[in-house]
Each structure stands twice: as C-alpha cells, then as structure tokens.
Amino acid sequence: MSDAAFLVRPGNWQGLPAIALQLANGDSALIGLQGAQVLSWVSGGQERLFVSPRAAHDGHSPIRGGIPVCFPQFNQRGPLVKHGFVRSMSWSAEAEEARACGEDGTQLTLGLVDTAATRAVWPHAFEALLTVQLRPGALSVELAVHNRGAEALSFTAALHSYLRVAQVEQAALHGLEGLVYWDAAAAEADTHRSQTGAVSFGPETDRVYPRAAQGLQLQAAGRPWLRIAQDAAWSESVVWNPGAALCARLQDMAADSWQHMLCVEAAAIDTPVVLEPGRQWRAAQHLTAL
Numbered sequence: 001m002s003d004a005a006f007l008v009r010p011g012n013w014q015g016l017p018a019i020a021l022q023l024a025n026g027d028s029a030l031i032g033l034q035g036a037q038v039l040s041w042v043s044g045g046q047e048r049l050f051v052s053p054r055a056a057h058d059g060h061s062p063i064r065g066g067i068p069v070c071f072p073q074f075n076q077r078g079p080l081v082k083h084g085f086v087r088s089m090s091w092s093a094e095a096e097e098a099r100a101c102g103e104d105g106t107q108l109t110l111g112l113v114d115t116a117a118t119r120a121v122w123p124h125a126f127e128a129l130l131t132v133q134l135r136p137g138a139l140s141v142e143l144a145v146h147n148r149g150a151e152a153l154s155f156t157a158a159l160h161s162y163l164r165v166a167q168v169e170q171a172a173l174h175g176l177e178g179l180v181y182w183d184a185a186a187a188e189a190d191t192h193r194s195q196t197g198a199v200s201f202g203p204e205t206d207r208v209y210p211r212a213a214q215g216l217q218l219q220a221a222g223r224p225w226l227r228i229a230q231d232a233a234w235s236e237s238v239v240w241n242p243g244a245a246l247c248a249r250l251q252d253m254a255a256d257s258w259q260h261m262l263c264v265e266a267a268a269i270d271t272p273v274v275l276e277p278g279r280q281w282r283a284a285q286h287l288t289a290l
C-alpha cells in the first residue's frame with residue numbers, strides 16, 4: 001500500500017516474515033511478526049536500534065535486539081518463561097492494514113490473542129495489540145492489552161528497547177538524576193541507590209528506576225542522540241547493559257556487542273497491572289531522533 005507520504009510492504013528479516021514501513025523523508029522501520037518486534041528504525045539516515053549480529057532467527061527463540069515485547073511477565077518475576085511468552089509467538093498483521101498517521105507518518109498494528117498453548121501456562125483470554133507509529137524523526141510503540149475473559153487478570157510487561165550507540169562507554173543517559181533505583185547488578189541482594197548525575201556505562205548495568213515524568217535524553221559521543229519518553233502507565237524504566245563479562249556469556253551476542261547497545265525499557269513491573277473483565281490497558285514508549 002502506498003501514497004505520497006509512505007510506503008508499506010511485506011519484507012523479511014533473516015528469512016523471517018516482517019513488514020517494512022518507509023516515509024517520504026527516508027525514515028524507515030522494519031517489524032518482525034515474531035513477537036511484533038521492531039527490528040530496525042532508521043532516522044536521519046542512521047540506524048537507531050541495535051540487533052545482535054548473532055541474534056537467533058529460528059522463528060521462535062527470542063530475538064536479541066530491536067524492541068522485544070515482554071508480556072505477561074517481566075524477567076523472572078513469576079512462574080512463566082523469562083520475559084513472558086509473546087516474544088516467541090507469531091503475531092498477525094497485514095501490510096495493507098497500515099494507515100496514515102498525520103500528514104507525513106504511518107502506523108501499523110499487530111495483534112495476538114490467547115491460544116490453547118498460552119492458556120495452558122496462563123489461563124486467561126486476552127488480546128494484545130502492538131501499534132508502531134513512524135513519523136519523521138520519531139517512533140512510538142504502544143502495547144494495548146484487552147481482558148477478553150470473565151475474570152480479572154494481572155500482568156507485568158515491558159518494551160525492552162535495544163538502542164544503538166556507537167560506543168556505550170561514551171554514552172550518557174540523562175533525566176534519572178535524583179531517583180532511587182533497584183540495582184539488580186549489585187553483589188548484595190535488594191540494593192537500592194540514588195542516582196547522581198547521568199547514567200554512564202562500563203561494567204554490567206541492570207537497574208529499575210521509577211518513570212521520570214520529564215523523559216530522558218541519551219547522549220552518544222557527547223552529542224544528543226535520542227529523546228526517550230514513556231506514558232505514565234509504564235511506571236518504571238529499566239536500564240540494562242550487560243558489560244563485557246556477561247556479554248561474553250550470552251551466546252547470541254558478539255564479544256563486543258555490549259559496546260554498541262543500551263536497553264532503556266518502558267516497564268510496568270513493581271505493581272502488576274490488574275485488568276477487570278472487558279477492560280483495556282495501553283501505554284506507549286516514544287523515541288525521538290536528535
């Protein structure tokens with residue numbers, strides 16, 4: 001489907017089905033059907049997302065990079081598979097369903113409903129919708145969850161965005177100053193610290209911050225690179241970089257991959273979201289190229 005402002009076509013990533021969005025100004029995005037995962041976002045002629053050169057592409061293993069959707073469980077905070085099961089499932093979408101967004105953008109929604117396999121591990125009737133909105137210089141990704149069952153359900157979730165940086169040790173994440181975070185990489189369990197100054201990277205970083213209302217700014221090599229904002233329903237932000245040692249143990253990362261990525265995740269984890277029957281929850285993460 002095409003008009004003057006955008007072009008949408010079926011595509012593929014490493015042989016897996018995907019949908020490609022392209023704007024008249026040259027910005028583009030690629031969304032894989034597995035996990036409704038955004039796998040590329042090019043703005044201003046530069047790739048803004050990181051995908052590992054060793055990412056799995058067998059059609060069901062989690063893909064390391066882009067924007068994985070973690071649902072209905074974040075990390076290992078519950079009985080389900082790590083980060084929930086939807087990142088391994090095939091979502092549905094058709095290129096023809098993309099529509100205009102404003103005068104110069106486009107948006108596409110991918111959907112997933114419960115199956116016998118999901119009900120076997122998580123006994124709920126649900127619909128998840130992931131809407132990707134591409135506008136010149138900006139990408140917004142929204143997760144919506146609808147409780148289609150007769151009982152309340154609860155979940156934790158995240159948009160686990162892998163941001164590309166030229167060199168993470170020269171990157172700085174601003175906007176979290178003064179907030180108290182949970183330090184998951186600390187040697188002692190349940191360590192909380194207060195953020196002083198911008199977040200810098202080197203050794204493993206794995207932190208859960210409360211959402212910063214004013215948004216974040218990522219500087220790369222001393223220059224503004226991305227603005228990152230999240231709707232209030234995403235109550236936390238997770239900041240993750242494995243550092244060299246953990247990266248070496250991750251089979252789907254190259255030895256130097258940790259230097260080229262930084263995850264800033266819009267998350268709802270400290271207080272699980274409770275959805276009554278028939279109700280819908282939705283929240284977006286917004287990335288702006290600088």
Ligand SMILES: O=P(O)(O)OC[C@H]1O[C@H](O)[C@H](O)[C@@H](O)[C@@H]1O
Nearest residue numbers: 075082083184206207238240263
């Ligand atoms: O390796 P994955 O299952 O994709 O998880 C990657 C990372 O996700 C989040 O950022 C967590 O805070 C980390 O503890 C975890 O290591």
